[in-house]
Amino acid sequence: MTETMTKLQDIFRDFFDDEDIVLTDETTADDIDGWDSLTHVQLIVAVEKAFSVKFSTVEVMKLKNVGEFAALIEKKTA
Amino acid sequence: MSEIKPIDRVYEKVTAKDAPIDYLMGQELTLLLKLSNRIKKYKAKNDIHGTFRLAVLGSYSIQHFVSMLDAFLMGLGIDTEIYEGEYDGIRMDVLDDDSAFYAFKPDMVLLMMDHRDIKVYPQVLQDEKSVDELVSQVMSGFDTIWSRIKKCAPGCQILQTNMVLPPLRPLGNLEAGVAYSDMEFLRRINSRLATAHPDGVTIVDMEYLASYFGKKGWFDYSSYFLTKAGYSPDALPLVCASFARLIASARGKVYKCLVMDLDNTLWGGVVGDDGYDGIELDPHNAVGEAYRHFQRYIKALKDRGVILAVCSKNNEDTAKEPFEKNPDMILKLSDISCFVANWEDKAQNIKNIATMLNIGVDSLVFVDDNPAEREIVKNYLPQVYVVDLPEDPAYYAMALEESNAFSWIEITEEDIKRSGTYAANEQRKELMESFVDYDEYLKALDMSASVGSPEGAQMKRFAQLINKSNQFNLRTIRYSEEQLLAMKDDGIHRLIYVDLNDKFSSYGIISCIVLEKRGDDCFIDTWLMSCRVLKRGVENLALDTVVTTAKEMGCSRLIGEYIPTAKNKMVENFYPSLGFGSLGDGKFELMLEEYSKKEYFIQIVK
Numbered sequence: 001m002t003e004t005m006t007k008l009q010d011i012f013r014d015f016f017d018d019e020d021i022v023l024t025d026e027t028t029a030d031d032i033d034g035w036d037s038l039t040h041v042q043l044i045v046a047v048e049k050a051f052s053v054k055f056s057t058v059e060v061m062k063l064k065n066v067g068e069f070a071a072l073i074e075k076k077t078a
Numbered sequence: 079m080s081e082i083k084p085i086d087r088v089y090e091k092v093t094a095k096d097a098p099i100d101y102l103m104g105q106e107l108t109l110l111l112k113l114s115n116r117i118k119k120y121k122a123k124n125d126i127h128g129t130f131r132l133a134v135l136g137s138y139s140i141q142h143f144v145s146m147l148d149a150f151l152m153g154l155g156i157d158t159e160i161y162e163g164e165y166d167g168i169r170m171d172v173l174d175d176d177s178a179f180y181a182f183k184p185d186m187v188l189l190m191m192d193h194r195d196i197k198v199y200p201q202v203l204q205d206e207k208s209v210d211e212l213v214s215q216v217m218s219g220f221d222t223i224w225s226r227i228k229k230c231a232p233g234c235q236i237l238q239t240n241m242v243l244p245p246l247r248p249l250g251n252l253e254a255g256v257a258y259s260d261m262e263f264l265r266r267i268n269s270r271l272a273t274a275h276p277d278g279v280t281i282v283d284m285e286y287l288a289s290y291f292g293k294k295g296w297f298d299y300s301s302y303f304l305t306k307a308g309y310s311p312d313a314l315p316l317v318c319a320s321f322a323r324l325i326a327s328a329r330g331k332v333y334k335c336l337v338m339d340l341d342n343t344l345w346g347g348v349v350g351d352d353g354y355d356g357i358e359l360d361p362h363n364a365v366g367e368a369y370r371h372f373q374r375y376i377k378a379l380k381d382r383g384v385i386l387a388v389c390s391k392n393n394e395d396t397a398k399e400p401f402e403k404n405p406d407m408i409l410k411l412s413d414i415s416c417f418v419a420n421w422e423d424k425a426q427n428i429k430n431i432a433t434m435l436n437i438g439v440d441s442l443v444f445v446d447d448n449p450a451e452r453e454i455v456k457n458y459l460p461q462v463y464v465v466d467l468p469e470d471p472a473y474y475a476m477a478l479e480e481s482n483a484f485s486w487i488e489i490t491e492e493d494i495k496r497s498g499t500y501a502a503n504e505q506r507k508e509l510m511e512s513f514v515d516y517d518e519y520l521k522a523l524d525m526s527a528s529v530g531s532p533e534g535a536q537m538k539r540f541a542q543l544i545n546k547s548n549q550f551n552l553r554t555i556r557y558s559e560e561q562l563l564a565m566k567d568d569g570i571h572r573l574i575y576v577d578l579n580d581k582f583s584s585y586g587i588i589s590c591i592v593l594e595k596r597g598d599d600c601f602i603d604t605w606l607m608s609c610r611v612l613k614r615g616v617e618n619l620a621l622d623t624v625v626t627t628a629k630e631m632g633c634s635r636l637i638g639e640y641i642p643t644a645k646n647k648m649v650e651n652f653y654p655s656l657g658f659g660s661l662g663d664g665k666f667e668l669m670l671e672e673y674s675k676k677e678y679f680i681q682i683v684k
Contacts, residue, residue, distance in 0.1 A: 015108065015112075016112075016115075017085065017112040017115060017116065034115050036141070037139070037304060037305040037306075038139065038141070038142045038301075038305045038307055038311060039111065039142075040304070040305070041300075041301045041304055041305055041307075041311060042107070042108065042111060042311055046108065057300045057303060057304065060300075060304060061304070
């Protein structure tokens, strides 16, 4: 697991209040209890804070899975 | 050893029904979101269903509002069963008589709407008259929804949000200067909502909440487009707190009295050291003006019916001096219904204040600049709402405002008279001391009463008493105004009010009785009285009326019942004291034939 993915997993575990969450590139909102459109926005804010990055509405809309999310973060922090 | 996370502590307090609104407001948003999820799971897992049936319908996404509100209500001990409407499904639920919403049989419905619900806006340069016609059209849309709910869900209380004015102004500054602008149009809708809503509908001021929160943050457009949430998730706790307080008020959890410390709370400095003319209240000094600003806000609370009490560590004479002699004081002695200044501990004094005013300790709000005193009251009297005043007196009024403690569902004439009534109590006590015989005293009070079935505006007060009274209340059954209106005409029930005056004050309606015909028996469904008129003979007068009414209903026997609660021990022996015989199990009977008229010194007027 990449460093970004590990950090992301920690954020997810804290955010969704579930220590059993294991992220893969293919993880989507359907796999995680409580991940809906509104928590999605909150999650984005949490991730923005943790990585000191900013996402636009278009970028948020385009994300298909956690793998793409991690890739976007890596692109922004590179 | 696993560490206890903050979320665990908050979760525990909420499920123990011991998490006041201000406690939850002190938590972070992400924690509250997690908490809402946990509460949802907790209710599902343990199959918990509440008795209070609340429907929430919205034209924007409401699911997070609903689950957070549920957590706030649970923290207050209100067991709620929630119906959550579909996204943008208000009309679908309301206009279909067979909808799941009506099948749910709601006690209360929240209608969450916003400016996006209004489809037609005025054209640029449209004249004022036709703008107002457009406003009327919007209002008739509201009327359709409200009257349908009243018809299909009788007794359901309606909480309707008003319109939040969005921050986008196509006309720029001109929006404020013409009738045809979107802003002015929405403003006119809000002002019509304020004055033209029928009984049973409460308008919730979302426009205030949004302004207070800050419009720019409230309308987070990215999150609206992504989530259809109506307002930013950051505003969720504020919105939930406001609704929770209103719902609690509607359910009878009402704060009625403000208990105030004096030194460094109402004025700067210590009156015992600085003297009545040395304390800081100078209108030409910033600090003095800060205290006067706080007093002005408190005076406005008094004028709307909040009872004021003083609780101060001082000699009584010294403490009263500023009220009597300092011309810069805004509050006067006549504004204070109960004045306690001594050197005893404040928790005990606050308890005594509640006893003297005949109200519950849980209807008191306490303000004191001293954190140590606040801590003692919080620990010994957790039912009291203790407002944490900031260090700077300039922000005292805002802190009290933000506590949102006095957010009542309505204000009646009686509320406003009441604060005066309590002050008149003092004069009455003096009169009593001049009589040796209690009957002579009662005669000298020149009491008169009117008795009847509540009509028009009286119904509002009748419903308010039914939902507020805790102590002198035999069964503590709550009914909404809508339910009472329905019962009044159903041929089975009879509603009786008693309205009392004496030479000192006019009390308005102080006793409510609901009778129900059960064959030959007349069952006393509700009997309550305001504790302000204890030992005046009102019970005797009321029983006379009950007996007469029961006979009119064709009954031969009265059945009364006492259902004990944490607060109504004072009426445990009420029925036996009126000559009822016990049937066991808290039930009592009185044969109408055997009844002989009671004695009282109240003249009945038409």
